[in-house]
Amino acid sequence: MTRASRSGPRELLALEVDILVPAALENAITAENAGDVRAGVVLEVANGPTAPAADEVLAAAGVSVIPDILANAGGVTVSYFEWAQNRAGIRWTAEEVADRLKERMVTESEAIWDLAQDRGVALRTAAYAHALQRISDAVDATGSADDFREAENAAEAL
Numbered sequence: 001m002t003r004a005s006r007s008g009p010r011e012l013l014a015l016e017v018d019i020l021v022p023a024a025l026e027n028a029i030t031a032e033n034a035g036d037v038r039a040g041v042v043l044e045v046a047n048g049p050t051a052p053a054a055d056e057v058l059a060a061a062g063v064s065v066i067p068d069i070l071a072n073a074g075g076v077t078v079s080y081f082e083w084a085q086n087r088a089g090i091r092w093t094a095e096e097v098a099d100r101l102k103e104r105m106v107t108e109s110e111a112i113w114d115l116a117q118d119r120g121v122a123l124r125t126a127a128y129a130h131a132l133q134r135i136s137d138a139v140d141a142t143g144s145a146d147d148f149r150e151a152e153n154a155a156e157a158l
Contacts, residue, residue, distance in 0.1 A: 013037055022049035029054045037063055044068035059122055067124035069131070070112060077104055 013036050020039035022028045026048040034057035042058065042065045044050060050065060058065055081097055116126035
């Protein structure tokens with residue numbers, strides 16, 4: 001494609017590329033146009049650029065989708081780092097933040113990849129399963145709202 005040429009959204013999705021990066025619109029890839037995708041990998045940078053029904057079409061065509069929940073996690077993670085620093089009254093250098101982010105992203109990406117391979121599921125499914133397991137582990141570790149209410153009632157009974 002030359003600088004002077006212009007393509008519409010449908011033509012862009014159908015370009016023969018290694019990686020397609022939908023980065024602007026939700027539901028840019030739908031069941032209707034997913035069959036046009038000729039990329040080997042879709043890297044979701046926008047939030048929700050692939051409609052759920054399109055995931056099935058892409059999977060059947062052998063297109064790997066790196067889901068937004070994983071691809072976009074870096075910004076959310078750094079926001080958490082900022083919150084944690086503010087709460088603790090400390091400040092990390094940019095290098096420390098980058099190192100912590102890299103460690104977290106590599107660890108979580110590998111865990112999701114391994115889960116997808118072990119279970120034979122798509123990366124999106126593995127990312128959701130991994131997130132749900134992390135939530136479950138957190139609830140088990142700190143208790144649930146019901147645990148809190150039971151403890152509160154027990155304290156009131158004294």
